[in-house]
Amino acid sequence: MTTILSAIALFLIVNLLATLWRVARGPTAADRMLAALLFGSTGVALLALLARLQNDASLIDAALVLALLAAVGGLAFAERAWREIRDDDRAA
Amino acid sequence: MILAFDALLALGLVWCAWRALSVRDLTHAVVQFVVFGLLLALAWARLAAPDIALAEAAIGAGLTGALLLDSLRASNAGAAPSPSGADIAVPTSNLAGAVRLAVWAAAVVVGAALLLAIATLPPPLIDLRAQVAGALGASGVSHAVTAVLLNFRGYDTLLEVVVLLLALLGLLACRGEHDPVATAADAPAEPLARALSRRATPVLTLTAVYVLWAGTTQPGGAFQAAALLAATAVLLHITRIVPAWERLGFARRLGAAAGVLLFLGIAAALLAEGALLRYPPAYAGSLILLIESGLTVSLALILAALFLCQTETQ
Amino acid sequence: MTALLDASSLVLLAIGALFFAAGTIGLLRFPDVYTRLHALAKVDTLGLGCVLLGLALQADNLAQALKLLLIWPLVLAASATVGYAIARRAQQISMRPWRGDDA
């Protein structure tokens, strides 16, 4: 069981790192923010998975907190930060 | 398999930090930093530090990210960005280029030295874990991190809250007389978002109480609970249910200081008993819970004020 | 009984992971913000839901299982609201939806 759970955790983190491509490419700020939101959901799943894997139930609390606050960043972005459409630069 | 997980996570951390510090666009940089915070919470989970993972989840997702995103409005406002909002400085002369090169060379040397030092570090001389485990029984709580925070090194925590109060004073001091606070007068908030934050508030508050209560026996405690409460205030503020704090009135100031005062009062009372912050074992558990409750209220107010008292730069 | 629980838990975890992958691919491949939002919603609803349900089946006690299952509706509400807010804001600042590759 542990092996399978580790494999799923590994699979999810590969997913997570793949979304970094969208953060890097944009092109608009909203695209990057969507990737960050996906990061949040995957983070919740991973914390819950690690709770099982490491036998540490308090990580479920961390997942719960992350889930509760998932909206704050997204709403701060939509209500406060995102003002205009700009194709952000692609330069690294 | 889990080693591959750790390696990928560590690589992701370094990559996100590098991108956040090097990409040209500031919005991009901030989003990259928010992502970095989420990865960090996972790293703390892997390091068997659920207390920190909990705090990082609450602070990274609820406070730092929102603060930085909110500041972007200041940086991006107007067609011509102000000099302080201007983006990454491009080397304008050969000299500036040389300085950059020198700084980076120094960074590489320091980094290599640090890695070498880590690899060759001798084993520790003092075993703190055994000491903590040995004293845990008399600390009044069964969770080691809480025992360290509020009993073994209580004075550290006391002074740390004073530092937070100082940060709040500094923030209030650098508000100009005539700067309006963030009134968020522009577009009204989405009704759906308002409805969500109204319904989320009791759940968030309840979770904060649970996290505070849990702290005596398992990961949790005043810091995480306060971060949750402050994030609730931020959520309510973003959705324009709670207006910005134009001025920090007497009640809020008293609330922000109450935790320190309570902590100091108990410390002073214990001084009469013998030593600073050495709780009598019989009352230790109750005293710690009392201090933690006071700290939660004060820390939540301080952290919320750090967001809600920011001035509008529009 | 335990074997059955474990098996269904694994199936759910695998389905959840698949939805995560689908969402990630959607986020990477779809052409604009509106369509990418669509991909994101699948992850929050089905991906996370299946993973949490799968983990709840393996939980040590009922409280743990309920806590895991509590996370799901919270994320649902948050993701629906944030998705709506971002789409609305995109519309307000006149971001044009993708109409095909002719542009």
Add this chain to the structure above:
Amino acid sequence: MSTGLLYAAAGAMLFVLGATALILPLAPLRRVLGFNVMGSGAFLLLVGLAQRDGAADAVPQAMVLTGIVVSVAATALALAIIRRIAALERKAPADD
């Protein structure tokens, strides 16, 4: 290589990256990010090194917990200062 050591190494690199961003002449907001990255690196280093033999250690964990809260307060203060500077610059744009 233990988990603690791995994250300690990552923390060392984060520390160097953040410190470099703090030294270089960058936009103020970027320096705030650099400061935060530097702090996170120090925290990872602290806990990772203490746990390089694999077992959890409550003392550095407690210290880092307070450190995280202090660093968010420092970030808020820094952002307030940045906003103040921007406001002053808008009031007196002819000075430079």
